[in-house]
Amino acid sequence: MSATAVHADDHAHEHEHHHKETFITKYIFSIDHKMIAKQYLITGLIMGTIGILMSILFRIQLAWPDESFTIFEIFLGKWAPDGVMDPNAYLALVTIHGTIMVFFVLTAGLSGTFSNLLIPLQIGARDMASGFMNMVSYWLFFLSSVIMVMSLFVEAGPAAAGWTIYPPLSALPQAMGGSGAGMTLWLVSMAIFIASSLLGSLNYVVTVLNLRTKGMSMTRMPLTIWAFFVTAIIGIVSFPVLLSAALLLIMDRSFGTSFFLSDIYISGEVLHNQGGSPVLFEHLFWFLGHPEVYIVLLPALGITSEIIATNARKPIFGYRAMIASILAIAFLSTIVWGHHMFVSGMNPFLGSVFTFTTLLIAIPSAVKAFNYITTLWKGNLQFNPAMLFSIGLVSTFITGGLTGIILGDSTLDINVHDTYFVVAHFHLVMGISALYGLFAGVYHWFPKMYGKMMNKKLGYIHFWFTAIGAYGVFFPMHFVGMAGLPRRYYNNTNFPYFDDLQDTNVLITMFAIMTALVQLVFIYNFIHSIFYGKKAEQNPWKSNTLEWTTPVEHIHGNWPGEIPEVHRWAYDYSKTREDGEYVIPGQDYAPQTIPLQENEEELHH
Amino acid sequence: MTVFLTIIVIALFGITIWQMSKIVNLSQGVGIPDSQIANDEDNNMQGKIMLAFVAFLYVLMGYCFIQYRSYFLPETASEHGIEYDRLMMISVVLIMIVQLITQVLLHFFAYKYRGNKDRKALFYADNDKLEFIWTIIPVIVLAGLIIYGLFTWTDIMNIDENEGDPVIVELYAKQFAWEARYAGKDSELGKANVRFIQGVNTIGVDASDPYAMDDVIANELHLPVGRKVIFKMRSQDVLHSAYMPHFRAQMNVVPGMITEFAYTPILTTEEMRQSDYMVEKVQTINEIRKEKSKELVAKGDEPLEPYTFDYYLLCNKICGASHYNMQMKIVVESEEDYNAWLKKQKTFKEVISAQAAN
Numbered sequence: 019m020s021a022t023a024v025h026a027d028d029h030a031h032e033h034e035h036h037h038k039e040t041f042i043t044k045y046i047f048s049i050d051h052k053m054i055a056k057q058y059l060i061t062g063l064i065m066g067t068i069g070i071l072m073s074i075l076f077r078i079q080l081a082w083p084d085e086s087f088t089i090f091e092i093f094l095g096k097w098a099p100d101g102v103m104d105p106n107a108y109l110a111l112v113t114i115h116g117t118i119m120v121f122f123v124l125t126a127g128l129s130g131t132f133s134n135l136l137i138p139l140q141i142g143a144r145d146m147a148s149g150f151m152n153m154v155s156y157w158l159f160f161l162s163s164v165i166m167v168m169s170l171f172v173e174a175g176p177a178a179a180g181w182t183i184y185p186p187l188s189a190l191p192q193a194m195g196g197s198g199a200g201m202t203l204w205l206v207s208m209a210i211f212i213a214s215s216l217l218g219s220l221n222y223v224v225t226v227l228n229l230r231t232k233g234m235s236m237t238r239m240p241l242t243i244w245a246f247f248v249t250a251i252i253g254i255v256s257f258p259v260l261l262s263a264a265l266l267l268i269m270d271r272s273f274g275t276s277f278f279l280s281d282i283y284i285s286g287e288v289l290h291n292q293g294g295s296p297v298l299f300e301h302l303f304w305f306l307g308h309p310e311v312y313i314v315l316l317p318a319l320g321i322t323s324e325i326i327a328t329n330a331r332k333p334i335f336g337y338r339a340m341i342a343s344i345l346a347i348a349f350l351s352t353i354v355w356g357h358h359m360f361v362s363g364m365n366p367f368l369g370s371v372f373t374f375t376t377l378l379i380a381i382p383s384a385v386k387a388f389n390y391i392t393t394l395w396k397g398n399l400q401f402n403p404a405m406l407f408s409i410g411l412v413s414t415f416i417t418g419g420l421t422g423i424i425l426g427d428s429t430l431d432i433n434v435h436d437t438y439f440v441v442a443h444f445h446l447v448m449g450i451s452a453l454y455g456l457f458a459g460v461y462h463w464f465p466k467m468y469g470k471m472m473n474k475k476l477g478y479i480h481f482w483f484t485a486i487g488a489y490g491v492f493f494p495m496h497f498v499g500m501a502g503l504p505r506r507y508y509n510n511t512n513f514p515y516f517d518d519l520q521d522t523n524v525l526i527t528m529f530a531i532m533t534a535l536v537q538l539v540f541i542y543n544f545i546h547s548i549f550y551g552k553k554a555e556q557n558p559w560k561s562n563t564l565e566w567t568t569p570v571e572h573i574h575g576n577w578p579g580e581i582p583e584v585h586r587w588a589y590d591y592s593k594t595r596e597d598g599e600y601v602i603p604g605q606d607y608a609p610q611t612i613p614l615q616e617n618e619e620e621l622h623h
Numbered sequence: 624m625t626v627f628l629t630i631i632v633i634a635l636f637g638i639t640i641w642q643m644s645k646i647v648n649l650s651q652g653v654g655i656p657d658s659q660i661a662n663d664e665d666n667n668m669q670g671k672i673m674l675a676f677v678a679f680l681y682v683l684m685g686y687c688f689i690q691y692r693s694y695f696l697p698e699t700a701s702e703h704g705i706e707y708d709r710l711m712m713i714s715v716v717l718i719m720i721v722q723l724i725t726q727v728l729l730h731f732f733a734y735k736y737r738g739n740k741d742r743k744a745l746f747y748a749d750n751d752k753l754e755f756i757w758t759i760i761p762v763i764v765l766a767g768l769i770i771y772g773l774f775t776w777t778d779i780m781n782i783d784e785n786e787g788d789p790v791i792v793e794l795y796a797k798q799f800a801w802e803a804r805y806a807g808k809d810s811e812l813g814k815a816n817v818r819f820i821q822g823v824n825t826i827g828v829d830a831s832d833p834y835a836m837d838d839v840i841a842n843e844l845h846l847p848v849g850r851k852v853i854f855k856m857r858s859q860d861v862l863h864s865a866y867m868p869h870f871r872a873q874m875n876v877v878p879g880m881i882t883e884f885a886y887t888p889i890l891t892t893e894e895m896r897q898s899d900y901m902v903e904k905v906q907t908i909n910e911i912r913k914e915k916s917k918e919l920v921a922k923g924d925e926p927l928e929p930y931t932f933d934y935y936l937l938c939n940k941i942c943g944a945s946h947y948n949m950q951m952k953i954v955v956e957s958e959e960d961y962n963a964w965l966k967k968q969k970t971f972k973e974v975i976s977a978q979a980a981n
Contacts (some may be wrong), residue, residue, distance in 0.1 A: 433871045
């Protein structure tokens with residue numbers, strides 16, 4: 019370890035000598051992890067704006083079906099003749115909303131931003147193991163974002179077969195317009211996205227394993243790093259399977275193979291395809307699709323662990339149990355994918371197996387929730403906006419996670435599968451929770467990223483309106499689902515049985531619009547603070563981790579002198595000596611760089 | 624009904640904003656430049672809002688459970704649904720207990736331990752006993768749920784054609800309609816494949832298969848009460864899903880393979896219509912429809928038809944533009960009515976010979 023550190027030192031000095039950076043190498047093709055993190059964040063936020071706007075459009079359609087809206091005409095053009103949304107446009111909106119939010123915002127925007135920013139800073143490294151690969155990873159992500167956005171303007175419409183793109187619907191342009199050029203672009207975009215994600219993940223794993231500073235053993239790493247590290251491993255294990263699914267689908271679509279197609283009669287003719295199985299695609303898709311949930315969620319949980327401990331002025335409760343939970347969740351996440359397929363027609367015995375593994379995953383999740391609650395107990399809670407979002411995350415993670423016990427049970431899944439109950443469940447447990455994690459991270463590390471402080475009052479307003487809005491949207495939605503209302507229905511007026519649900523749909527849409535509008539407060543705060551925010555101190559939250567020992571001004575190589583050495587874990591908050599005085603008198607935290615004091619014992623956490 | 628919730632929300636927001644402005648004033652009064660880091664006033668205020676928020680959450684949950692109780696599906700119309708509903712009830716009660724306890728603890732701790740300068744946090748990093756307890760409790764509870772669930776699942780999914788005298792029905796799905804094919808007197812469906820689709824043979828039955836001759840194809844699903852029905856599902860184009868919520872039944876329909884589901888209807892359409900639940904529900908719906916019709920008539924459109932309840936089968940797997948309107952009526956009736964109805968339908972032989980005669 020020390021050899022690497024020394025080497026990195028030399029490297030840094032070298033940099034100081036020729037410090038000629040042009041605009042292009044500094045802001046565009048930068049290989050500095052801090053700049054790449056910002057690039058990820060801003061791209062992610064732009065994609066997020068598009069994704070949320072789409073959800074508002076289809077929520078309006080659901081609340082007031084068949085009515086004409088100027089806003090549809092503005093955004094959808096020919097897809098909303100006279101302002102009435104076309105059914106194909108509705109399906110396209112839900113499809114692209116799902117794709118953008120899951121992959122572009124919560125995978126790249128969340129994990130990409132904070133893995134890049136925090137891994138080198140918190141483990142004490144000058145940069146990522148490969149800065150160049152890191153840059154390539156970002157630019158591939160950018161390219162895939164551009165292609166995905168471009169696909170919205172295709173003549174026959176963008177991909178519209180649902181974000182899960184099950185064939186044959188996604189394979190046959192005869193089945194729906196969106197399965198033509200729109201789907202081709204979707205697949206190309208995702209293939210590039212996967213390449214980007216793999217390059218990033220490999221880099222994270224290598225960096226965490228090899229570039230930790232002296233004294234930073236694995237069991238002294240902050241939980242953020244543990245979460246990013248394990249997330250990267252899950253990504254490496256599961257994303258290639260999605261790539262294979264995408265490639266096979268491309269072959270079925272363009273080269274006449276029959277991996278997923280068999281016995282199809284469409285538009286008055288029988289297709290030649292024989293012997294393929296759509297269920298195979300479902301297996302391949304969900305082999306990524308389920309771990310993906312944790313790829314999205316684990317970084318958020320890692321961020322939350324760090325923020326809750328810092329702002330509670332207490333060590334995170336059960337550090338080892340938290341790591342064990344992360345590892346258990348990661349392992350189990352790769353063997354539960356079949357719970358998305360209980361009624362897909364696969365062998366019912368498999369359903370039993372997947373029920374078993376799925377409900378097992380509730381155990382480490384429960385442990386994490388309990389540990390968060392205990393961390394708050396007898397703390398000295400500092401309610402910075404990041405802390406509020408972290409507590410909000412624990413709340414939605416519990417609410418959304420609990421309904422997973424119903425959906426993960428193959429029996430109960432029969433009647434709520436693909437209804438709004440599922441929509442409510444996964445939005446709370448992964449959508450909202452991960453978004454809270456993203457916001458918490460932005461509020462907490464904004465001073466590190468931009469050297470400025472975000473406005474806390476706007477942060478409070480942002481949080482409380484979002485918290486009320488999120489529950490207002492998704493809690494009633496469970497009940498709509500219990501009534502048996504299927505998701506992805508353009509309108510429900512063909513079933514008079516659902517007429518009495520309409521009021522609730524209006525209510526949900528109202529909450530959704532309010533929640534979306536409040537995000538403007540965040541955007542304003544974010545942009546305004548970058549330029550006019552109050553200048554940040556070096557360690558505004560009085561935190562223990564290494565990133566706060568770097569100067570506020572960004573420099574290449576992170577630390578001006580030598581890389582600091584680590585002497586303790588990251589959670590020595592409010593640690594006292596035997597006489598009741600803090601370990602460092604008058605200061606309730608002991609940064610990782612402080613050596614053990616006299617008479618102080620290092621706990622074996 | 625929305626009004627009540629909206630008022631609460633607005634009130635809470637009002638309080639929030641009012642308190643925010645108070646914070647602004649307070650922080651200016653102290654004379655230290657605002658550092659954008661939470662100070663004691665912030666902590667105090669945010670802690671209190673935490674408590675208000677959990678109250679809001681409880682009200683929201685209570686409101687949903689009371690106000691939306693009519694959304695829950697009526698008593699099950701199939702035999703296995705009884706077990707299903709019981710398991711659902713147990714699970715919902717269980718998760719709501721956990722929900723109520725953990726949410727209140729989370730937000731109450733947030734309120735109780737809101738920070739100030741004089742408070743000292745407790746350095747409390749580990750407690751093996753505590754962690755063991757809250758690992759083992761979920762393990763036991765989940766083990767119970769898993770075992771109960773798996774037994775029910777195996778019962779539902781164990782489909783045996785040779786047991787009793789089941790009705791065999793093929794559900795045939797295509798963009799965007801359903802058809803039903805009954806096995807007829809021989810209780811055996813004729814072979815079928817999309818490659819046989821031609822003319823009136825729209826669902827590709829093999830006309831050379833003698834078993835196919837007495838098959839009956841209909842676009843309404845009639846089922847005899849009290850007799851097991853085995854569904855064999857086939858799709859001609861893309862994935863569909865046959866979802867019959869009142870029977871707690873759902874199975875995807877996959878091109879290239881035959882999927883199966885089975886249940887025994889226990890309530891006829893008429894019995895379900897007469898149930899208290901359904902009478903009230905239909906009344907509510909018809910009031911809503913009457914209101915809507917008034918608006919429509921005022922605009923010069925046709926008024927809506929009054930609604931009577933029928934079971935339905937709907938498509939629950941995205942299948943294209945008209946996915947939202949891919950449905951089929953289900954009629955559950957007495958054995959005699961069912962037989963009489965079946966007799967009135969044309970057999971496959973009659974259908975193709977009529978075509979040949981033309």
